Amino acid sequence: MKKMISLLCFIVVVIITTAPPPSSSSSSNGDLQNSSRVKLVDDYILRVANDVGFGDWMKNIRREIHEYPEVGFEETRTSSVIRRELEKMSIAYRWPVASTGVVATIGSALPPFVALRADMDALPIQELVEWEHKSKIDGKMHACGHDAHVAMLLGAAKILKQLENQLQGTVVLIFQPAEERGEGAKEMIKEGVVENVEAIFGLHLVVSSDSGVVVTRPGEFLAGCGCFKALIHAKTASSNPILAVSASIISLQHIVSREADPLDTPVVSVAMVDGGSHDDTLNVIPESVSIAGTFRAFSKKTFYALGQRIQEVIKAQAGVYGCWCVVDLEGNEYPSVPPTVNDKRIYEHVIQVSNAIVGKDNTQTTQPFMGSEDFAFYLEKIPGALAFLGMRNAKAGLVHSPHSPYYSVDEQVLPTGSALHATFAYTYLFNHFNQSLLTI
Ligand SMILES: [Zn+2]
Ligand SMILES: [Zn+2]
DSSP states (O other), rough: OOOHHHHHHHHHHHHHHHSSSOGGGGGGSOOOOOHHHHHHHHHHHHHHHHHHHHHHHHHHHHHHHHSOOOOTTOOOHHHHHHHHHHHHHTTTEEETTTTTEEEEEEEOOHHHOEEEEOOOOSSOOOOOOOTTTTOOSSSOOOOSSSSHHHHHHHHHHHHHHHHHHGGGSSEEEEEEEETTTTHHHHHHTTTTTTTTTTEEEEEEEEEEEEETOOOSOOOOOOOOOHHHEEEEEESTTTTHHHHHHHHHHHHHHHHIIISSSSGGEEEEEEEEEESOOOSSOSSOOOOOEEEEEEEESSSSHHHHHHHHHHHHHHHHHHHHEEEEEEESSSSSSSSSSEEEEOOOHHHHOOOOOHHHTTOGGGEEEEEEEEEOOHHHHHHHOEEEEEEEEEBBBGTBBOOOOOTTTTTOGGOOOHHHHHHHHHHHHHHHHHHHHHHHHOOO
């Protein structure tokens, strides 16, 4: 009998810990307060995410992708792992989107639509971390955590699938190629992935914050990163494009020091000059010289004005020295990424969800970062917010910055990432539904 009771207890515990909370319409009293209902779902999502088996499953996916890194628009193997896992979960998806992208949907298949995004690409870097799951591809490595981003979004898919009959709308899961090239998001948008989508959320792992800390900001969060490349060519035999280039470089520095608002903190850097003889011939003036560089700014206004001004300055200086020039600001080789500007309402949502999932002490509003992210392109189309999830673990030596050959991820944060993603979407749809009831 004693045994029977303990067996019964076990069954009850299993049911309690694995079954999703009842939907509001089917709840026993039918009048669960919204806040307590959200709390119930938050708790359920945390319970699922904290399950050891769930964490191990995510770790294995991340490691499988880590072993076979693929750079922008070559993520065929990575997207096949994503599709395999989605099929196992009976989640519908569209593929290929923008070459290698995958777009899955969970929910009612009706509006409103809310999107969650993960990037999938690796970098052309030789991994120098010696571990069991080191990259098996020479010269390529997941050194920005996008392997972990994919695992976190698949984790969110698993959680949301279990809550599918309670979703008051549809969650769109965007697995995007080529973030590092600054082109993936643009291509996905061209394929219509955010058409009819009301809000979008993105997460990026960072080592600048401790593991499990969420960091974000309303408004201007990350800088826009633009590139310019100019070819300056002599108009006559007496013109010297080296002089035109020299004057351009000096004048470009004045844009920041004399023209820009010092509180706006833009940056203009000339990083390449190419011209003249490469074999010690010192008495031949080259017909043409190229210069190239980058510029960064936090506000969209300053960013676009900066690009315009760089063009004007180089063209004017070329004219002064009897040269013509072509300035390229949108080359395929050097794509520009606009500033990442978080929508204030969606930012508030991120803060509320983070408070519930990682706690108030681990939710921070930060200063802007100089880095850039092609998530910015989605934010140019629809409201949304990008947040960072810290994964610095000094004890385990996980402190190396992204794009370092020693970069490594604290896999303990993967379930937290999934829980955040899932709750961003679930709660957004839940709040939307309740607000629409209020306005009827
Ligand atoms: Zn990166
Ligand atoms: Zn990245």
